[in-house]
Amino acid sequence: xxxxxxxxxxxxxxxxxxxxxxxxxxxxxxxxxxxxxxxxxxxxxxxxxxxxxxxxxxxxxxxxxxxxxxxxxxxxxxxxxxxxxxxxxxxxxxxxxxxxxxxxxxxxxxxxxxxxxxxxxxxxxxxxxxxxxxxxxxxxxxxxxxxxxxxxxxxxxxxxxxxxxxxxxxxxxxxx
Numbered sequence: 001x002x003x004x005x006x007x008x009x010x011x012x013x014x015x016x017x018x019x020x021x022x023x024x025x026x027x028x029x030x031x032x033x034x035x036x037x038x039x040x041x042x043x044x045x046x047x048x049x050x051x052x053x054x055x056x057x058x059x060x061x062x063x064x065x066x067x068x069x070x071x072x073x074x075x076x077x078x079x080x081x082x083x084x085x086x087x088x089x090x091x092x093x094x095x096x097x098x099x100x101x102x103x104x105x106x107x108x109x110x111x112x113x114x115x116x117x118x119x120x121x122x123x124x125x126x127x128x129x130x131x132x133x134x135x136x137x138x139x140x141x142x143x144x145x146x147x148x149x150x151x152x153x154x155x156x157x158x159x160x161x162x163x164x165x166x167x168x169x170x171x172x173x174x175x176x
Contacts, residue, residue, distance in 0.1 A: 009066035020061035027056020034152040044098040055159040062167035072171035078121040085117040100150040112139040120169045136165045
């Protein structure tokens with residue numbers, strides 16, 4: 001398995017690779033600019049840029065046909081999907097390295113993603129997509145109106161939720 005297979009998915013098209021890496025790079029540059037403008041310490045700036053690269057790129061990559069085939073192929077279970085969500089510990093990484101990010105905010109964001117993922121994975125298949133959008137809407141409301149993050153990280157919780165709850169957890173539906 002080569003780097004593209006690991007970063008995108010096996011069998012990704014050239015367009016999927018360009019879309020994924022293009023979004024990742026543009027998002028990292030945008031977040032880097034916001035972090036620098038906020039005068040964050042160097043370590044914080046670096047962490048924010050790496051997290052942005054992952055989330056901006058991951059939101060796009062996880063929505064590709066190649067990633068859908070890979071993550072929703074034979075043998076993939078709810079346990080695999082919940083583990084994928086649980087391993088996204090970026091909120092705690094930000095709390096550890098970025099001034100103004102509270103551990104309680106990190107826990108609320110991570111917890112929202114986990115609770116949302118459980119609700120999506122236990123939903124019956126015919127309503128999984130609307131349930132995913134509903135829990136994402138509620139989690140977005142919670143994480144952008146109750147949880148406080150520095151303004152330069154306003155993109156973080158929405159992108160994490162989009163990447164995990166909408167792009168990753170939802171399999172493709174065959175057209176009718």
